[in-house]
Amino acid sequence: MTARVLMVQGTTSDAGKSTLVTGLCRWLRRRGVAVAPFKPQNMALNSAVTVDGGEIGRAQAVQAQAAGLAPHTDFNPILLKPTTDIGAQVIVHGRAVATLQAQAYHDYKRIAREAVLASHQRLVERYDAVIVEGAGSPAEINLRANDIANMGYAEMVDCPVILIADIDRGGVFAHIVGTLALLSSTERDRVVGFVINRFRGDLALLQPGLDWLEQETGKPVLGVLPYLMDLHIDAEDALPRTATGSTDAALRVVIPALPRISNHTDFDALRLHPQVAVTYVGPGQPVPPADLIVLPGSKAVRADLHWLRQNGWETALQRHLRYGGKVIGICGGLQMLGTHVHDPDGIEGPAGSTPGFSWLDLETVLEPEKQLRNVRGRLAQSDAPVTGYEIHCGISTGPALARPALHLDARGPDGARSADDQILATYVHGVFDSPPACQAILRWAGLSQPQSLDMVALRERGIDRLADAVQEHLDIPRLERLLAVDASPCIP
Known part of the structure; x- marks a missing residue:
């Protein structure tokens, strides 16, 4: 068995990569597909302990929950936990191996690549589908050499890529077109479509922009995900931006x-x-x-x-x-x-x-x-x-x-x-x-x-809401073709 691999990359950090991967994992699980999440390289201080006694990013533990799996170190083979602004503890297959400065890790990525490919191989042999999350943006040209987190990984394993962008930040069309412009021709070719995230308003007002984007890039918009209020999914790293609770809370x-x-x-x-x-x-x-x-x-x-x-x-x-x-x-x-x-x-x-x-x-x-x-x-x-x-x-x-x-x-x-x-x-x-x-x-x-x-129940409801949004707002026939999923009804 060899899994179909689909990667989600973002135009920016916090564009919605983690949530889309989570939603896709639960959507596939509902379809009866044996699916696993994968993030080759993660930089985060929120982590989880795995069933095999290691440590991975917390977002991948939530994605494992969405897929109906116990967290495993293969889901996130490289985890970087910052200790200073220019240094991080390097965790490989769940175990801390070194604390490196940024430049030293840049050189270490040649070794880290072997761990990424070993985990990738184990997952594609065991599961029907692997949904991969990129890190940051593939357009960070200063980090392109020896990349294992975004297009470098996609090129190594030859997988298609969905590009997701956050419209709530503004400038969504510039984010998408600018990202494509900074990719190589082979990298652009493997982008199979776009997802626009966190939209609120009248979709009819956005449609002219979507039409322009498809004509300009020659690539389809796979869907527009709505802004999901009160969505409770563990944050990958960033702290909440505002205080919570009323001023007269008990x-x-x-x-x-x-x-x-x-x-x-x-x-x-x-x-x-x-x-x-x-x-x-x-x-x-x-x-x-x-x-x-x-x-x-x-x-x-x-x-x-x-x-x-x-x-x-x-x-x-x-x-x-x-x-x-x-x-x-x-x-x-x-x-x-x-x-x-x-x-x-x-x-x-x-x-x-x-x-x-x-x-x-x-x-x-x-x-x-x-x-x-x-x-x-x-x-x-x-x-x-x-x-x-x-x-x-x-x-x-x-x-x-x-x-x-x-x-x-x-x-x-x-x-x-x-x-x-x-x-x-x-x-x-x-x-x-x-x-x-x-x-x-x-x-x-x-x-x-x-x-x-x-x-636990709130997190589970949040995962189900993401899967519902995938089913309702994305181009399901295209996703089925990309992942070789039968066009059969979802398992409730």
Whole structure:
């Protein structure tokens, strides 16, 4: 068996590549097609633990869910997790292999290409269809040499490409025509059509532009996807742009927008909760009044600790705790709440140690071997069930761990709680996605009657909405021909 491969590339970042791949995977699954997602190279700090014990981009884990599969490292063989503006940890087949500066990685791509092609080959041998997501834009001409993320990959495996563009940003026709102009002739030839994303308004007013685009390029518009309000799909990397929740929400949650914040999808359940208002606070912004402050995960804990101090967070946290506020630290946030973070091997930056906030009597040593596991357990305070995952280099020790935050089924106690019950810290990501655990934590934070919110169900409904949009708004006969799918009714 050899799969049909179809790639989705974007005219820009955030054009809708991830969502279109997700929708196509679910649409194909409904048709009874064995489909797998694939992203050759991803740069993101939101990640997930796979069934084979590795790490991939979170968007590919959602796409796997859309395809009815457990996340696997072959779905994202190269993951780059930025540690500075010019450097990143390089993860190959789920395992960290190096931390490289941008120029060094540019040379390393020759090696990374072999990992990409190995995963590609395994997927095409196992599945009927592989839907591939590009990265950024294929028109980034400074990154064309040794490309494995966009047209370089498409040329290597000889697959067709759909180009998607976001009309909500404006300039959609310039984005498409300009992108084509910067491609080589063979690359232009493999673009089989365009999808315009996030359209709102009267389609009849757009039609003259679509007609012009088809005449100008000689390529078809495969469809116009509408702007889907209240679509709840995990973000690949970018933080939410605005605060969520009403100003009179029952519980106010504040989260520092760390320069290297990781796995901020932890807080989607809080952002979407009808009784909670969530605010991300960036550099130079005052810390607003809050009932709960959450210190999130970080890819550069010591550097982000320095950033927090520079931006007045130590004083703000002291004041918050003095007046009875609650604090949660997740992963890197747990490490920050301890006495010290030691990085003797320079895993996340220059080797050395940094004092923590010292509100929990524990210290952390960063070690080369990353801890990667999916976990189940219960909250220590309420016995509410928790399902989540761990991704961290730190090993924490100290008396504070004698009062754990969680009891994990396979690993025992996790995290810590302060003696005054104002601080809770855990290495487990995803604790808010479990409705009983989320309710219990919100109750602890001061919400007297927290409602239940099921993130898993919301995510599943979002995936189905994307598949519905594919079925309704794209050129289904063309997609069927591209993917050799029988023109049969969808499985409900």
